Amino acid sequence: MRSVRTIIAAILLIATASPLRASEIPQGERRSGFSFMTPETQAMQKDDTSNPGMLWVLDGETLWKSKTDAAGKACAACHDDAHAGMKGVAARYPAFDGTLGQAVHGARDLRLTSRPQPLDFTPICTMKRRGRSIWGLHGTSFSTAGRVISDFVAQRCAAACPSGGLEGRGSRRG
Amino acid sequence: MTSALINVPAKAKRGDIIEIKTLMSHIMETGYRRTATGEVVPRDIITSFSCRYNGVEVFRADLFPAIAANPFITFFTIATESGKFEFEWIGDKGFSETASASIAVE
Numbered sequence: 001m002r003s004v005r006t007i008i009a010a011i012l013l014i015a016t017a018s019p020l021r022a023s024e025i026p027q028g029e030r031r032s033g034f035s036f037m038t039p040e041t042q043a044m045q046k047d048d049t050s051n052p053g054m055l056w057v058l059d060g061e062t063l064w065k066s067k068t069d070a071a072g073k074a075c076a077a078c079h080d081d082a083h084a085g086m087k088g089v090a091a092r093y094p095a096f097d098g099t100l101g102q103a104v105h106g107a108r109d110l111r112l113t114s115r116p117q118p119l120d121f122t123p124i125c126t127m128k129r130r131g132r133s134i135w136g137l138h139g140t141s142f143s144t145a146g147r148v149i150s151d152f153v154a155q156r157c158a159a160a161c162p163s164g165g166l167e168g169r170g171s172r173r174g
Numbered sequence: 175m176t177s178a179l180i181n182v183p184a185k186a187k188r189g190d191i192i193e194i195k196t197l198m199s200h201i202m203e204t205g206y207r208r209t210a211t212g213e214v215v216p217r218d219i220i221t222s223f224s225c226r227y228n229g230v231e232v233f234r235a236d237l238f239p240a241i242a243a244n245p246f247i248t249f250f251t252i253a254t255e256s257g258k259f260e261f262e263w264i265g266d267k268g269f270s271e272t273a274s275a276s277i278a279v280e
Contacts, residue, residue, distance in 0.1 A: 049181035055199045058177035
């Protein structure tokens, strides 16, 4: 009996404690983990030339402007300068489409190519912008039925966002 | 795709010691590795790097198979006058890349 009481007490305690844990930090007080670093570490992180990862960002910048696609279009053709146009976009990808049960990786799956791209981790949509780098992955996990599905997604995408571009609808569904 | 990252201070005082950092994208294949079928993977490395400051060579390095991929080379020089740093990487299989950066010395 005593142990049952202890368990109930514990459950109550957890129940009352959880709202505390779930309470969010006010918008104004939120800060990046970057601000907790020492100045030396911050300087190291700010230095792009010491970070080999930035080589891929440069590659991404080149890919962004090059017409590598079968449709003869570069990313920049629709999205202009990624420094301005793609700010914050990557944070919303890959988006998961609940209806399709598929991950939607980006516009490249939907509008540019005639065939779905194999999933590779080329950070094609990367642009160098300190503190707000965009690391978009392209490619898709669409299988053999991918063509049908991607056409379907393209239609839905166009309907949901007439201005074109998945960036507009962004948030996760499902 | 070849790309290089260069870090040269945009400006410096005359006589200052400045640090120059370079990072070159390269696989640096040693030539000692073998494929699954036992064939030697041919050597493909950068063999030399040089830096010229307004046409005068201030730094040169020879690179060897033990150097890891994407060689990061950093060195110091004295800022004497405003001008241009020119970097050059030369390697196997006709690899040759150049990059440049300018500095303003007051």
